[in-house]
Amino acid sequence: MVNRREVTLADVAARTGVSVGTVSKVLNGRGQIAEETRQRVSAAATELGLTVRAPGRTVPGADRAVARPMRGFAGAPGSAGVAPGRSFLVGVLSTDAYGRFTIPILTGAEDTFGPGEVSMLLAESRGDPIRETHYVQTFLNQRVDGIVVTGRSSDPRPSITELLGVPAVYALSPSLDPDDVSIVPDDEAGAARAIDHLLGSGRRSIAVISGARRHTASSHRVESAKRAIAAAGATLASGDAMYGEWSERWGYEAATRLLGTQFDGVFCTSDQIARGVVDCLREAGIVVPTQVGVVGVDNWSVITDAARPSITSVDLNLREVGRQAADLLMRMIQGEQVTGGVRTADCFLVARQST
């Protein structure tokens, strides 16, 4: 057993003359596959020693049954016929250097997985596809039950589901494949909530200052904010949204450009931008919130609480994104058919002195 090469999806694909993707879909019960193909792939997989667990997952290699037996999620510790204390193992693949956005997602996933129930294997590809492939293989060698794929931004990313043979959920960075299961923060609802909050305190001429235009987070937040301003019959100050960087410096500069124009509210697509705005307005003698209300996004207390005044912010609830990603993954591992597509988690607004 030790020297035997593990059977891979590619072996099954070669045997049946279909793509690795098709094999993956059959073994995971995903996608639209002709019944004849499904049966042929299943038969070949069984013949090669891959146990087909319709509709959920694969157990590669018979030795796995000895090493880490499959068991029901709910009944985890102490289930009959299973060594006590054995755990599920899931992989978390991040393109982010364990950054600020990955952290709450990991914490949320851990909320769902629970201590001692499911263990998380962590790997960080640093945006390098070769490194990513390497880590995916390592996860599979470690016989993970499933993988959470997460990243640095809400920009969509290529799917790796077909390489896996185990379920995958994409958190924060959604998969480009609509058959995949993705969960992201609700950027649009968050921006709408910020505008509603400004309108609710009587602001009627609202500037929108955003980070780089090419980012999905930027376009989703800005477009939603513009729609909410228009729907209320309020004015978009300076005629259009202002795009720049995700930095305090840009917030400061953008606010400088606004000085002398007509505005009583500013929606910034990040707290760092909002802090630059607040600093600029204070130094220009404009009183926040009396004359101008300011709202940011991220609810990053390091920034919001240090600002003078402290900044009202939309919390995109990344921890909830992590919780839901883990929950979806566990359901898929248990064999539940989860509909593909991009889901969103609810966000909320934290009011502080700037509004």
Add this chain to the structure above:
Amino acid sequence: MVNRREVTLADVAARTGVSVGTVSKVLNGRGQIAEETRQRVSAAATELGLTVRAPGRTVPGADRAVARPMRGFAGAPGSAGVAPGRSFLVGVLSTDAYGRFTIPILTGAEDTFGPGEVSMLLAESRGDPIRETHYVQTFLNQRVDGIVVTGRSSDPRPSITELLGVPAVYALSPSLDPDDVSIVPDDEAGAARAIDHLLGSGRRSIAVISGARRHTASSHRVESAKRAIAAAGATLASGDAMYGEWSERWGYEAATRLLGTQFDGVFCTSDQIARGVVDCLREAGIVVPTQVGVVGVDNWSVITDAARPSITSVDLNLREVGRQAADLLMRMIQGEQVTGGVRTADCFLVARQST
């Protein structure tokens, strides 16, 4: 095999009438143990099916040899007699909610472990000892080869090495047990470097503003700074160091108290404190760096680069702490005798506009 309970250190302890700690020490070749005891424990462990890998580690359960064979670190992928692509598995136990200080340590550990060589299992105890015990057991059930224990601060923490039966290295938060292997940032050298940098640009009256006095990071940095100031015959401004919070607000308040006194340099034990100082001085019309030089600690670019002027800072090189922790752990897993005690990693200073 599936139903068989795993043999634990407690089983060996019960059989031989010694403590679990003694069993752990024998199996890991640590501590001072009488030869007779060592032999008795080794014999009982072998009898119960724990393979004693003198002097390095234990392989609990014969099924492990099938599931994930031990292999040499250097020769990792493709070593003779081992299934291709099989990996080491190590646990990383953090008391920090994947915080700002844990992140670079994880990244550094991954630098050393390398993609596809060693996989990291991650768990975060949120400072709860019961949760920690639970996670440790999960790690052992997953048959980790070793554990990196890390935390939120440089405050020492209780040892868990004796519970493990596999090697452990403590990173950032050192173990209270001097037999354990710990690696921490060099707070004292970092503070001395900051003072030398201020002295080097001609500052002679230096204020020291720190976070909470009870933290090890605070006392180490402050005491080292005071020694460096005294050794150079310079003056400690305001007579003594000022202790408060690890926040911009405290930096601003402390600097306000300094206004009107004699000082031409400020050493702050964090970048957040330094930013509060820089903001206060600018608003009071004191020009940084012309009149006063300011140095922080952490080299946290979110803070240092957003400040006006940008802040010179000591980088405590936590990534290097993580690299060295992983390196020490791999050496211990391979059976090398690593001397216990607290090691430090080298730090460096990044000069910016504030000096």
